[in-house]
Amino acid sequence: MKAGRYIVIEGQDGTGKTTQADLLATYLHSRGIDTIHIKEPGGSPVAEAIRGVILDATLPRTPMTNTLLFTANRHELWHAVIRPALKRGTWVICTRNYWSTLAFQGYGEGMDLSIISAITATFTDKQYMSPDFSVVLAFDDIAARQKRIASRGKLAKPDTFESKTTDFQTRVQGGYRQIAKEFEIPLLDASRSIEAIHSDIVGRLEKSQLLASS
Numbered sequence: 297m298k299a300g301r302y303i304v305i306e307g308q309d310g311t312g313k314t315t316q317a318d319l320l321a322t323y324l325h326s327r328g329i330d331t332i333h334i335k336e337p338g339g340s341p342v343a344e345a346i347r348g349v350i351l352d353a354t355l356p357r358t359p360m361t362n363t364l365l366f367t368a369n370r371h372e373l374w375h376a377v378i379r380p381a382l383k384r385g386t387w388v389i390c391t392r393n394y395w396s397t398l399a400f401q402g403y404g405e406g407m408d409l410s411i412i413s414a415i416t417a418t419f420t421d422k423q424y425m426s427p428d429f430s431v432v433l434a435f436d437d438i439a440a441r442q443k444r445i446a447s448r449g450k451l452a453k454p455d456t457f458e459s460k461t462t463d464f465q466t467r468v469q470g471g472y473r474q475i476a477k478e479f480e481i482p483l484l485d486a487s488r489s490i491e492a493i494h495s496d497i498v499g500r501l502e503k504s505q506l507l508a509s510s
């Protein structure tokens with residue numbers, strides 16, 4: 297049995313990650329590939345419970361606590377859900393990876409990037425840290441992202457990260473650009489139509505030869 301492939305779609309809130317992951321899952325299904333779509337943070341009962349704590353902006357905490365909560369979530373998700381799926385031949389599309397912690401807790405909240413990488417390496421593994429295929433979705437300007445978020449409607453509760461200042465969002469946005477460069481992840485323009493971005497992702501996936509070897 298051939299192992300599944302681990303695909304990551306990254307980017308700030310509202311860049312269209314969920315939309316693209318769903319479309320890509322449908323595309324892979326149409327090619328006869330068993331695929332699941334998972335969201336970080338979340339994806340298992342305990343990971344969903346941790347997600348509830350993380351997103352509750354009424355609970356103040358340090359950037360290190362955030363890093364540890366995301367890492368606990370990730371450890372659980374990787375060992376209990378993603379790795380077993382890959383082993384049984386299922387492809388996994390995950391919206392977010394530890395690059396989100398580098399962007400939000402590192403560039404956004406000021407945590408040391410090397411500490412984030414070291415903690416992640418300890419509680420996941422090399423395969424988690426280097427997905428088979430990944431893209432970062434990004435807007436050129438912060439206002440475009442805010443408009444997209446507003447189009448989703450009001451959140452029931454203030455969200456820890458979405459409700460942060462424009463300065464914070466600008467740092468995270470710059471962080472994603474740095475991360476894309478450093479890890480050689482394609483940076484895709486999120487302001488295009490849903491269909492254009494989907495075709496771009498499928499085109500890159502086809503070029504990567506992952507589909508040919510499936």
Ligand SMILES: Nc1ncnc2c1ncn2[C@@H]1O[C@H](COP(=O)(O)OP(=O)(O)O)[C@@H](O)[C@H]1O
Nearest residue numbers: 308309310311312313314315444448488489490
């Ligand atoms: N390329 C696009 N153009 C216009 N609207 C989009 C596009 N991609 C997603 N949307 C819409 O923007 C909102 C946020 O998209 P979503 O996929 O949930 O983003 P994310 O998962 O990155 O937070 C949703 O209402 C979605 O329908």
Ligand SMILES: Cc1cn([C@H]2C[C@H](O)[C@@H](COP(=O)(O)OP(=O)(O)O)O2)c(=O)[nH]c1=O
Nearest residue numbers: 309310336337366392396397400401457458
């Ligand atoms: C995975 C991860 C997410 N986050 C943030 C990004 C989001 O604002 C929030 C996750 O919320 P969620 O609603 O799941 O994200 P999205 O809006 O992309 O659907 O947590 C971090 O700060 N660090 C991390 O490591």
